[in-house]
Amino acid sequence: MSIDKNLLKRLTLLYVEDDDTIRGELTDLLGNFFKKVFSSKDGKEGLRTFLENEDEINIILTDINMPVLNGIEMIRKIRGVNEKVPIIFATAYSDNEFLAEAIKLKVREYIVKPIDIRNLLSLMNEIASKLYQEFLLKQQQDELSKYKEILDSNNIVIKTDIHLNITYVNELFCQISGFQKDELIGKEFKYLKYPDVANDIYTNLYANVLNNKSWQGKLKNIKKDGTFYNTDAYVIPTLDDTGEMTGAISIQKDITEELNKKREIQLALMKEKSDIYIRSKEGSLEQNLIINDLKNRLEIAQIELEQAMKNLDKYIYSNEKYRLENKNLKTEIGLYKKNSNTNIAFKLSKENSDLRLEVKKLKEKLTSLEQNDEKRFIQLKINYEEKITELEEKIAELTEQLDSVQSDDVLLQKLEYWKDKAKEETQRLENLEKQIISFADKNLLSKIFG
Structure with missing residues (x-):
């Protein structure tokens, strides 16, 4: 049988032998295999050594025939305090009386001197293996005991x-x-x-x-x-x-408390969902009221914008009418001036005089008309610019309010449409101004925009 040095190195040996030479040689030899070796010269010293180091000593190797206290008496006293420590007897005799007593004392093995070292190490290796198995078993039992304690407590x-x-x-x-x-x-x-x-x-x-x-x-x-x-x-x-x-x-x-907490959480979630639903309905109603108000205000703004466009068209029509009248008056004046320069002017002095008076009146009327037109044009321009600015500000305000409470695509599209409509009307007004500029008399334009 092979010797497992790792098993033996875990153990401590007590060796009791009265022969100094044998004890010294075997102690040195066994010291190479065991973690520690205590040696004693007789049974009395061996007993004292064991009692002082009981928790450390794992195996006892002892002679039987020794002075002061023989091996049998020493083991008998040791068994009084420890019934499990393995013991090996070594003796030169094989007396049946000693063997019977050894059996009663639960001696593990019995070897005859001179000691066969190989046989001794083999026996000790078997004991070490059993002790290791007992150690593992005890360790498992301790762990199981801890697990049981934890299991029972929880x-x-x-x-x-x-x-x-x-x-x-x-x-x-x-x-x-x-x-x-x-x-x-x-x-x-x-x-x-x-x-x-x-x-x-x-x-x-x-x-x-x-x-x-x-x-x-x-x-x-x-x-x-x-x-x-x-x-x-x-x-x-x-x-x-x-x-x-x-x-x-x-x-x-x-898991009663755990289930109760889950139920409480579920009830809280259900209540929260109910509250959210109620709040969402209230919020939706409030939001719909705001949206409807904005829609109404937007419709009013649309009507006002359309009315402003109609007024602008009227203003443009009136302006065009007065422009044509001014043009006709200028034509008549030109004809009168041309006729006054002909060769027959001296024959028509009376007529020329009347014409001069008429021309003067026409000039005065033209000047008056131009002044009135200029004032009306400027006033209309200012009024409509203010109206357009006011409408644009109102649309911007309504747009901002609508954006803060509603993201509905239809309303947004309507809002974009009226924005574009406002831009188109502004562009249209600019184009009309350009047309007015292109057709109106320069003197009149300088007075209006001067």
């Missing part, structure tokens, strides 16, 4: 027999349910079912567990006072070494 634990009758409940279950342990022992598992829970849930649970399958789901359990609590439950069958079912264990987590 979860409801219920155990049943093969018929799913309750055999154990933990303290947390009693705290939550209000039942005492002795009130439930022997009761069937579904005794905990709240009355309004469907029987199908427990039928399915029983069918799974009794067929050696696990079950997971939510349960609504009854409390002693008649109220209930909700759990997230996991039920698994327990088996013996042969795989036969011995019962079941249920691990449950109380």
Whole structure:
């Protein structure tokens, strides 16, 4: 058998031998394999060394025949305080009496001197392997114990027999349910079912567990006072070494508070949605009122703009009429001037005199008309410019209000249309002004725009 030095290096050895030479040589040799080696010259010293270092010493190798206190007596005293530490006897004798006593003292092995080192290390390796397995097992048991403690402190634990009758409940279950342990022992598992829970849930649970399958789901359990609590439950069958079912264990987590919080959140969300819906309806009604008001004001502005365009057309027509009258008057004046310069002027002195008077009157009338036209033109221009500016400002104001409360495509398109319409009318007015400028007399234009 190969020697696993890593296993031996984990252990501490107590070596008791009265022969100084053998003890010294073997201590040095074993020191290469073990973590630490204590050596003692007799049973009394060996006992004292063990008692002082009991938690550290893992294996004892001792001779039987020693002065002061022999090996048998030393081991007997050690067994009084420690029944598990492995012991190997080394002796030159193979007396049956010693062997019988060694068996009573639970001595692990027995080797005959002179010691075969290979055989000794092989025996110690077997012991080290078993000790390591025991260490791992203890470690697992400690971990399982911690897990169980954590499980018990945070979860409801219920155990049943093969018929799913309750055999154990933990303290947390009693705290939550209000039942005492002795009130439930022997009761069937579904005794905990709240009355309004469907029987199908427990039928399915029983069918799974009794067929050696696990079950997971939510349960609504009854409390002693008649109220209930909700759990997230996991039920698994327990088996013996042969795989036969011995019962079941249920691990449950109380989720009552969690469900209550979810319900509160859902109710709050529903209330919030209802409030939002009501506010949106109120806001929509208010918005519709504002939009309708803006529509009415826009329609009024449109009517005013159309009326202004009609007035502008009238003004343009009147202006064109007076322009033509002025032109005719200028033509008549030119004819009168031309006739007054002919060779027969001296024959028509009386007529010329009358004509001069008429021309004077016509000039005065023309001047008066020009002045009146100039005043009317300027006044009309100022009035309509102010009207157009006022309408443009009103449209801009209505547009801004409409943009702040409404994004409806139709209204926006209408607004854009009236913007474009206003631009077109402005352009039209500019074109009319250009036409007026192109046809009117320069003297009149200089007086109007001078």
